[in-house]
Amino acid sequence: MKKERFKSILLVFLVLTDVVLGSKILIDKKLWPDGYNFFSNMGIFYSNIMSYFSDNSKQKAQVFSPESIIINTGDQTTRTSLTSNNAEFEELYSEAQKLIKSAFSSERGNIETINKETLTSALSADSVFLNYPFEYDVSLFSALLGLKSSAVSEFTDKLSQVVITLSSRPSVYVANLENNDYIKINISADDKKLASLCSECTNKYTDNSVINYSFELKFDQPFGTQKTTLNPLIRIYSTENEYPVITSANPILNNDNTINETIIDNILKAFNINPSTMRRYTEAGGTIVFVENDGILKIDTNGYLEYQATGRGKEISTSNNFYADIMDIASLVIDVNSAAFNNASVRLSGHEDNELYFDYVVSGLEMRIDNTKADAAVVAKIESGYLKSYRQLIRSYQKTPEKLPPPGFFTALDSTIDEYSQSMNEIRINNMYIGYTDNGSVGTKQANWIVEVDNVIAVEP
Amino acid sequence: MFKKLILACLLAMTVSAVIPTCSFAAFSNSISLSEQGTSSDIIYIKRPESHQASTSDRTYTISAVGSQGTVIKIYKYNPADDMCHIIKAGTSIGASGLYSVVVDLTDNSNTFMVTAENSQGSQAVRIDINKIKQSTIDRLRNVTVTIRNLW
Numbered sequence: 001m002k003k004e005r006f007k008s009i010l011l012v013f014l015v016l017t018d019v020v021l022g023s024k025i026l027i028d029k030k031l032w033p034d035g036y037n038f039f040s041n042m043g044i045f046y047s048n049i050m051s052y053f054s055d056n057s058k059q060k061a062q063v064f065s066p067e068s069i070i071i072n073t074g075d076q077t078t079r080t081s082l083t084s085n086n087a088e089f090e091e092l093y094s095e096a097q098k099l100i101k102s103a104f105s106s107e108r109g110n111i112e113t114i115n116k117e118t119l120t121s122a123l124s125a126d127s128v129f130l131n132y133p134f135e136y137d138v139s140l141f142s143a144l145l146g147l148k149s150s151a152v153s154e155f156t157d158k159l160s161q162v163v164i165t166l167s168s169r170p171s172v173y174v175a176n177l178e179n180n181d182y183i184k185i186n187i188s189a190d191d192k193k194l195a196s197l198c199s200e201c202t203n204k205y206t207d208n209s210v211i212n213y214s215f216e217l218k219f220d221q222p223f224g225t226q227k228t229t230l231n232p233l234i235r236i237y238s239t240e241n242e243y244p245v246i247t248s249a250n251p252i253l254n255n256d257n258t259i260n261e262t263i264i265d266n267i268l269k270a271f272n273i274n275p276s277t278m279r280r281y282t283e284a285g286g287t288i289v290f291v292e293n294d295g296i297l298k299i300d301t302n303g304y305l306e307y308q309a310t311g312r313g314k315e316i317s318t319s320n321n322f323y324a325d326i327m328d329i330a331s332l333v334i335d336v337n338s339a340a341f342n343n344a345s346v347r348l349s350g351h352e353d354n355e356l357y358f359d360y361v362v363s364g365l366e367m368r369i370d371n372t373k374a375d376a377a378v379v380a381k382i383e384s385g386y387l388k389s390y391r392q393l394i395r396s397y398q399k400t401p402e403k404l405p406p407p408g409f410f411t412a413l414d415s416t417i418d419e420y421s422q423s424m425n426e427i428r429i430n431n432m433y434i435g436y437t438d439n440g441s442v443g444t445k446q447a448n449w450i451v452e453v454d455n456v457i458a459v460e461p
Numbered sequence: 462m463f464k465k466l467i468l469a470c471l472l473a474m475t476v477s478a479v480i481p482t483c484s485f486a487a488f489s490n491s492i493s494l495s496e497q498g499t500s501s502d503i504i505y506i507k508r509p510e511s512h513q514a515s516t517s518d519r520t521y522t523i524s525a526v527g528s529q530g531t532v533i534k535i536y537k538y539n540p541a542d543d544m545c546h547i548i549k550a551g552t553s554i555g556a557s558g559l560y561s562v563v564v565d566l567t568d569n570s571n572t573f574m575v576t577a578e579n580s581q582g583s584q585a586v587r588i589d590i591n592k593i594k595q596s597t598i599d600r601l602r603n604v605t606v607t608i609r610n611l612w
Contacts, residue, residue, distance in 0.1 A: 210520055219561075221507075223507065223526055226558050228557040228559060230559075413559070415556075417555070417556035417557045
């Protein structure tokens, strides 16, 4: 009797295991062509359900977040700088975005053109300064706020900095330093929550170094033999904070230099490539190539992923709206990043026509990709809802317990100027900020200053 | 007579040779408030432009431009001994030509001396920063001027 009972339990266990493992293989590996098989359709249904429940809206919000938020208090000593690494960043950004949305929804009558001095005086008072990593098209910026259009586009076509003054009558200032367009938008929205968050942050982060804007120190104005001028909104820190040392790994390879098939599988899933209908082969250099009807996906052993559409390409979005396409591309970037178990988040770092650029953000700082094969972590080209090409440097970044300060502001600036000083008469610095640089090699990375030289006037021969 | 003339000439030559050498000598750790140096164009103070400012903040950033290699030191005036004592050791201006330093405003009236030295000579610039109460600034912000009819 006991033996019979044991046999029944074992049988039930084996049947259940068979059902679970069998369905997993049928669904996950898509062993049957799409559209012809119940299991395959179930797989799509299952993945749709999973994507519905997996919340990547938070990651999507980070994709379009500013590089830093500066809380201005009217005093240079208590001015506070936050990046996405600070716990308060997200809430502060969300509150600031509500006021920016209110400003961008304003009627034309509430918007006025101002001069640079009016903008800089706003930065010297109680205000919040949002510094975006690149010049956004106003139409794209409005779309990301959920607006179809904005009267702001009648005053400027691009923007990279936004200032919100905190007062009884809050205003939003928008700067386009490329064209020297400065505008002020009067808003009626309530800024109390934002003001209270700012107050909490300035009380909490009291050990920050003194922050000055370049315009305060008049480094944006040339004088006499002064060779170097800085963008007026560059922040100059009196002392440097310490930042974690980062390790960069190529997750495509295991420790024994074999291909990590789990990650390859995850990437195929992110690209919605059906393993049963694609053809796989390995090139002489070790690059794995996946060929399917829509395109060719290549993953090399250094971690470079490249998708090239054949024909129409891979359908990403059905909305026929470029801004919706951007959201869908952001989802794909997030999915590929998750597939490689990368802890870094991604942020939109530029766009040109149909091409979008994304960079990794590690510990609140930008990871600048700087090597011969890529100058952005992700470059994606999309046309009418179809993915035409996609390149990504697959990396996995981890924080180490070690923290080191970058060199001082002037040490970094001087060493950059040194490179040009022999051949250049006048050097303008467009941006200077702290970030990491990935030249493609794996190993440890330290935070350092990233100096963007905007324009140089060569010495006449 | 001739001997005296030669001696006088030698003395004059020695003095003319020694004076510039003494002037180029590095500023010591304490200097007088009247110190000016030998030149007036070694550095240009960008902030505060008028060499004096008022603030309610507890720090102030002084900025300047100068040529590469110029060594800048910051001194603070102490009324007790009527001398300026060094608070920031010599920093050399780099290739950018830009320099800034944050100073603490510990008193209501703060006098600093910025000294600069290079092969062209030396310069000392006095800077006065007054600390005012935040309440005074707030009061000033709320002042409204009413034009009265005087007739």
